[in-house]
Amino acid sequence: MLDLLFYGFLGVVVLYAVLFILIVAGDCDLYLQFAAKFGKKTSALKGKVVWITGASSGIGEYLAYELAKAGCKLCLSARREQELIRVKKECLLNGKVNENDILVLPLDVIKMETHSSATQHVLEYFNKIDILVNNAGRSQRALFEETSLDVDRGVLELNVLGVLSLTKQVLPHMLQRKEGHIVVNSSIAGKVSDPVSSSYTGSKHAIQGWFSCLAVETFDRNIAVTILCPGPVFSNIRDTAFTGKPGEEFKGKMIPSEKRMSTSRCAELCALAIANRLDEAWISINPVLLFTYIYQYFPNLARVLSRRMGLKIISKIREGNL
Numbered sequence: 102m103l104d105l106l107f108y109g110f111l112g113v114v115v116l117y118a119v120l121f122i123l124i125v126a127g128d129c130d131l132y133l134q135f136a137a138k139f140g141k142k143t144s145a146l147k148g149k150v151v152w153i154t155g156a157s158s159g160i161g162e163y164l165a166y167e168l169a170k171a172g173c174k175l176c177l178s179a180r181r182e183q184e185l186i187r188v189k190k191e192c193l194l195n196g197k198v199n200e201n202d203i204l205v206l207p208l209d210v211i212k213m214e215t216h217s218s219a220t221q222h223v224l225e226y227f228n229k230i231d232i233l234v235n236n237a238g239r240s241q242r243a244l245f246e247e248t249s250l251d252v253d254r255g256v257l258e259l260n261v262l263g264v265l266s267l268t269k270q271v272l273p274h275m276l277q278r279k280e281g282h283i284v285v286n287s288s289i290a291g292k293v294s295d296p297v298s299s300s301y302t303g304s305k306h307a308i309q310g311w312f313s314c315l316a317v318e319t320f321d322r323n324i325a326v327t328i329l330c331p332g333p334v335f336s337n338i339r340d341t342a343f344t345g346k347p348g349e350e351f352k353g354k355m356i357p358s359e360k361r362m363s364t365s366r367c368a369e370l371c372a373l374a375i376a377n378r379l380d381e382a383w384i385s386i387n388p389v390l391l392f393t394y395i396y397q398y399f400p401n402l403a404r405v406l407s408r409r410m411g412l413k414i415i416s417k418i419r420e421g422n423l
Contacts, residue, residue: 124391128362129370130383137370140377147172147197150227154210154267155237157184159336160286163368164234169196169203171372176223176230178208179237210237210263220270232282232375233271235264240338241301242353243345251347253300260304265311275324282325284375285312289332289385293396293403295419296412300343316380325378329371332385332393333361333419359420362386388418 120131127134151168155161157179165175169192177185185205192203204226208219223230238260241252268283275281290298291305309328316326339353355361367384374382383393396403407415 124394125387127390128366128384128386130390130394132379133370133374133382133384136377136379137373140373143167143171143369143372143376145171145376146232146372148174149231150174150176150223150229151232151234152176152178152223152230152271153234153236154178154208155286156188157181159338160331160334160364160367160371161234161236162188163364164236164371165192166195166365167368167372169193169198171376172197174198174202174227176204176206176227178206178219180207180209182207210267211259213263213266216267216270220267220274224274229278230271230274230281232284233268234284234286234375235268236286237263238286238304239301240342240351241298241344242339242342242351243300244297245299247345248300249345249347252343252345253303255347256300256304256343257307260301261307261311264308268315272319272324276319276322279323281323282327282375282378283312283315283319284327284329286329286331286371287312289330289383289389289393291328291330292383292393294407296407296415298419327374327379328381329374330381330383330385330393331362331367331371332383332389333359334367334384335359335361335364360386392418 123131123134146168151173153161153165153175156165156177161179165177165188168175175192175198177188179185182205185207189203189205192198193200204223206219206222208215239256241248241256264285272283285308287308288305290302291309295302312326312328319326335355339351339355342351342353344351362385370382370384383390385393392403395406
């Protein structure tokens with residue numbers, strides 16, 4: 102009996118040790134690691150019509166490249182039309198698509214009155230929308246007490262209300278077809294507290310709540326919902342981030358020496374999460390990934406650790422400087 106207990110305990114210890122090693126050595130959560138190794142490849146999305154917002158730069162741009170290589174038909178949206186045209190040319194150059202497979206559709210997500218006509222435009226062009234990727238959004242950098250309520254409002258309008266508005270335009274089409282996939286780009290900040298970014302963190306926590314509810318409501322109607330949660334990634338997110346003052350941009354530049362995931366790797370993992378219709382995917386290098394696990398399964402411990410580490414250390418981790 103004692104031998105059975107010993108070997109049972111040893112087995113549990115070994116299992117947890119293996120899981121810990123996988124987390125520390127990985128750049129995404131265990132479910133996504135498993136899907137990447139044993140699940141569907143991005144090529145499974147071939148022929149799907151995918152509408153990507155925020156496609157002119159960053160994760161949205163590189164996700165377009167990944168999906169173009171998989172043979173998806175793409176609608177690329179953002180405010181900057183010339184940048185969208187550049188992304189389209191790159192997709193045509195390296196992807197398995199032709200000129201008619203990519204629609205450039207300029208769109209300002211904040212202008213919610215345009216969402217209905219934009220959706221109709223996509224439907225008229227492709228006759229369907231298989232996957233909507235809500236990627237458009239902006240970060241924010243300022244202490245809570247230094248952040249104007251107007252900035253809070255602006256972040257919520259772009260990162261939350263604009264996303265909800267566009268989803269509510271596309272969802273009826275998917276429900277009518279009894280098939281569809283809603284993807285929303287949240288953030289690790291949607292899972293943990295991200296000091297000096299309270300507006301951004303609050304918006305991403307809101308996204309988690311809204312789309313987790315949608316996932317349950319549409320599960321038995323063949324509509325999948327995937328919440329992507331990237332951590333520190335090389336992009337222009339700091340450059341365009343809100344500050345605490347209305348109308349001001351942070352204009353922070355990233356440098357190659359920072360400890361961040363490459364945009365292309367992040368997009369590759371996002372595409373795999375979409376192909377496997379995962380509910381949620383954490384995409385980050387360590388120590389952020391490990392801390393996300395602690396926050397998820399030991400929230401009180403995580404809060405104590407956050408306070409002990411202090412604002413300076415947490416900021417360095419978030420900015421890839423530790």
